[in-house]
Amino acid sequence: MRAFLALLFACALSAATPRTLRLDYVHSGDSKGETFALARVVEEPLPWPGDPDRAVDDSNLGKYKAEVRDASGKVIYSRGFASIFGEWQDTDEATKLQRAFEESVRFPEPGGPVTVHLLRRQPDMGWKEVWSCPVDPKAQSVERGAPPSAGALIPILKNGDPSHKVDFLILGDGYTAKERPKFIKDAKRLAATLFAYEPYKSRKADFNVWALCPVSKESGISRPSTGIHKRSALGCTYDAFGSERYILTFDTRAFRDAASQAPYDFVEILVNGRTYGGGGIHQLYGTVASDNAFSPYVFVHEFGHHIAGLADEYYTSDNYYNPTAARPEPWEPNVTADPKHPKWADLISPGTLLPTPWKKAEFEAYSLGIQKRRRAIRAANQPESVMEALFTEERAHETKLLGTDANSHRVGAFEGGNYYATGYYRSQEDCIMFTRDLSAGFCAACRKAIGGVIDQYTAH
Numbered sequence: 001m002r003a004f005l006a007l008l009f010a011c012a013l014s015a016a017t018p019r020t021l022r023l024d025y026v027h028s029g030d031s032k033g034e035t036f037a038l039a040r041v042v043e044e045p046l047p048w049p050g051d052p053d054r055a056v057d058d059s060n061l062g063k064y065k066a067e068v069r070d071a072s073g074k075v076i077y078s079r080g081f082a083s084i085f086g087e088w089q090d091t092d093e094a095t096k097l098q099r100a101f102e103e104s105v106r107f108p109e110p111g112g113p114v115t116v117h118l119l120r121r122q123p124d125m126g127w128k129e130v131w132s133c134p135v136d137p138k139a140q141s142v143e144r145g146a147p148p149s150a151g152a153l154i155p156i157l158k159n160g161d162p163s164h165k166v167d168f169l170i171l172g173d174g175y176t177a178k179e180r181p182k183f184i185k186d187a188k189r190l191a192a193t194l195f196a197y198e199p200y201k202s203r204k205a206d207f208n209v210w211a212l213c214p215v216s217k218e219s220g221i222s223r224p225s226t227g228i229h230k231r232s233a234l235g236c237t238y239d240a241f242g243s244e245r246y247i248l249t250f251d252t253r254a255f256r257d258a259a260s261q262a263p264y265d266f267v268e269i270l271v272n273g274r275t276y277g278g279g280g281i282h283q284l285y286g287t288v289a290s291d292n293a294f295s296p297y298v299f300v301h302e303f304g305h306h307i308a309g310l311a312d313e314y315y316t317s318d319n320y321y322n323p324t325a326a327r328p329e330p331w332e333p334n335v336t337a338d339p340k341h342p343k344w345a346d347l348i349s350p351g352t353l354l355p356t357p358w359k360k361a362e363f364e365a366y367s368l369g370i371q372k373r374r375r376a377i378r379a380a381n382q383p384e385s386v387m388e389a390l391f392t393e394e395r396a397h398e399t400k401l402l403g404t405d406a407n408s409h410r411v412g413a414f415e416g417g418n419y420y421a422t423g424y425y426r427s428q429e430d431c432i433m434f435t436r437d438l439s440a441g442f443c444a445a446c447r448k449a450i451g452g453v454i455d456q457y458t459a460h
């Protein structure tokens with residue numbers, strides 16, 4: 001009888017939990033415009049992992065937003081996101097040629113036809129529709145075949161039903177079949193790092209962590225700037241947008257097909273290698289090289305971009321964006337163009353000056369010297385240990401400088417952030433999104449934003 005009831009309960013649960021449907025589309029254009037086109041609709045192998053009661057996104061994060069509307073026009077699912085195209089559009093290359101990137105919208109499989117709408121963030125922070133596409137879940141063109149195997153699912157942390165937890169998937173790339181035990185060790189090591197810092201530390205019970213590692217034929221990933229070219233399982237590569245430390249995969253289908261074999265809300269890809277690097281895009285994925293002395297920091301920093309759309313608070317290192325004179329208010333929750341009325345106004349320490357003074361000139365002079373040495377190390381293709389030593393030296397200096405300033409422990413509006421030395425402000429002097437110092441922790445604005453996203457996936 002008990003077995004029968006358990007079976008009945010399992011059936012009721014599976015009937016109530018829809019499958020996951022995925023719309024893949026091509027996002028193309030240049031610096032001046034963009035177009036969209038349907039690529040395919042895929043029924044993924046697993047049930048929808050999100051909370052059915054929190055299907056509509058109220059975070060107001062993202063450069064874009066996807067809305068799924070039923071036949072009556074009601075929004076039944078939405079999610080803000082950022083994208084590779086959205087970043088590329090601000091590069092120099094986008095002023096010279098057109099490119100196309102695949103993107104995906106995943107949502108709970110509906111009972112009947114729906115329309116997927118894409119909206120783009122406007123300068124006034126509102127939204128404007130840029131594309132819509134009808135999706136019939138019963139159409140014969142929906143791809144229902146099993147994806148290429150990503151190997152057995154590895155549970156790392158299990159705290160409960162995926163629909164009420166943040167399901168975090170760690171994917172391996174550039175690991176051969178023989179290196180699978182190394183991947184499992186790397187994934188466990190870096191996942192533990194995340195939960196050592198707030199707000200993840202006190203919200204650990206709200207997470208499940210899973211891992212998958214599709215087999216790569218060769219060890220490591222591409223690094224074109226040094227003549228290394230490989231076809232790894234997920235297609236990750238250094239030198240994205242010409243930035244030596246930036247790791248992305250442009251093979252969206254390989255990435256999504258592998259990820260679909262785990263229940264997941266968020267993903268970080270571990271690429272097997274020592275060379276410093278990573279990347280993170282809101283609601284797409286984060287990436288990190290596994291074996292660098294600074295991998296724990298990169299892992300936590302990039303996951304911040306991915307889960308909560310956090311902006312980089314640093315501004316002295318080389319980046320691939322074209323600078324502009326305008327300083328529109330960014331959608332990212334941890335930077336503002338308005339220091340008198342920042343998004344984190346409710347968190348400001350009483351009696352704090354706005355903008356808040358800090359040792360800015362001293363910080364910049366030192367940091368620019370480090371950047372010069374960093375470029376020379378890469379230009380000479382020196383061993384990674386040389387770069388790690390430079391970063392270690394820099395971290396010790398910055399921790400002391402930023403930790404012993406008059407306003408070090410206040411929440412205010414500190415100028416410098418979002419890749420700009422002037423005109424953008426961050427909430428605290430130091431943060432994991434500012435320097436390579438994990439011990440600084442996340443600033444107040446970052447902690448609040450991450451906590452808000454965790455809430456969206458864990459409503460009880």
Ligand SMILES: [Zn+2]
Pocket residue numbers: 313334431432433434442443444445446
């Ligand atoms: Zn921060």
